Amino acid sequence: MEKPSYFRKNLSPWYDRTPVCWFLILVMTGIFLFALAGIVSALEKARDCLWVPLTLCGLSLVLIIKIFLRIRRRADSDSREL
Numbered sequence: 001m002e003k004p005s006y007f008r009k010n011l012s013p014w015y016d017r018t019p020v021c022w023f024l025i026l027v028m029t030g031i032f033l034f035a036l037a038g039i040v041s042a043l044e045k046a047r048d049c050l051w052v053p054l055t056l057c058g059l060s061l062v063l064i065i066k067i068f069l070r071i072r073r074r075a076d077s078d079s080r081e082l
Helices: 018-044 051-081
Strands: none
Touching (some): 018 051
16 A cells, blocks of 8 residues: 655645635625625515525525635644644
8 A cells, every 4th residue: 555645735626725715705795795685675575585585695604604714724724834
């Protein structure tokens, strides 16, 4: 069996790169703001459809937090390697 190389850097997939993650955070922020506008609109006109913008708002907020934590964890691990 071949021993793993400790000098080899782990390569992350293209969708896990820092610029892509920041772009996703930006897009999810736009969706979050769109969902907030939907909540305001649903409160004024159709309360029975309020679950749609609430779900969209919650899911986009969860993704924003998860992606930000992934970026932060990667930055912390990169600073420890130096």
